[in-house]
Amino acid sequence: MAVRQWIEGWPVYRQLTGQDPLGRGAAVTSEHTRHLRARTEQADKVVRSICPYCAVGCGQKVYVKDGRVTQIEGDPDSPISRGRLCPKGSASKQLVTSPSRVTTVLYRRPHGTDWERIPLDRAMEMVADRVLATRRETWQDEEDGKVTRRTMGIASLGGATLDNEENYLMKKLYTAMGAVQIENQARI
Structure with a gap:
């Protein structure tokens, strides 16, 4: 590359001699940057x-x-x-x-001493089965002659990192399941 070509390709030279004295457009655009795409x-x-x-x-x-x-x-x-x-x-x-993202769940069987990895789908099914079983076993239709329709076996404690919408949906979910102990860490 000749010296003259190098100087003419230099952004400062193009800025001072061209139509872009502030260096905000064509003067600072190289061949490489013209081909870049977001x-x-x-x-x-x-x-x-x-x-x-x-x-x-x-x-x-x-x-x-x-x-x-x-x-x-x-x-x-x-x-x-x-x-x-x-x-x-x-x-x-x-x-x-991230390749190090955790995609499995660690599970330790009752009375077990070792953790085993299980797929997330299986863990979610296990949680759902246990929630339904607990609700079924602890359901109260009435107490002292009053209609209660509740379960005392399920409670919720929400975290402070949840936003209002998430807390609202959790409240609706747990109320629909019959839980009465529904609390949030931010309020405690």
Whole structure:
């Protein structure tokens, strides 16, 4: 490459001699940067979501290509965060796509001494079966001649990281199951 070609290819030279004296457009654009494309351009679909980290509930746009998450950004249409995410929220993609993400559940059988890995689907089925069995075994239709229709065998203690919507849905779920001990850590 000749010296003259090198100088003319230099962004400062193009800025000072061209139509872009502030260096905000063509003067600072190289051949390489002209061919760059945003990762979000190639997404098959964009799914709106909520950041899972805290109770603020910042909106996220999740970009998906070929069934895999390619990028997660703040949702500018979110009235809560207006497109902004904290450092943890900005790193949400790692939560979803990390190769070290835990996808199994550790389970120790009753009276067992060792943990075994079981699939998440199986663990969810076990929890559902136990909830239904507990409800069935502890159900009270009436007590002292009064209609109660409740179970005293199930209780809920929500965490402070849950947002209002999640707590509302948990309250509805547990009330529908007949539980009466429904509390939240944030209120205690």
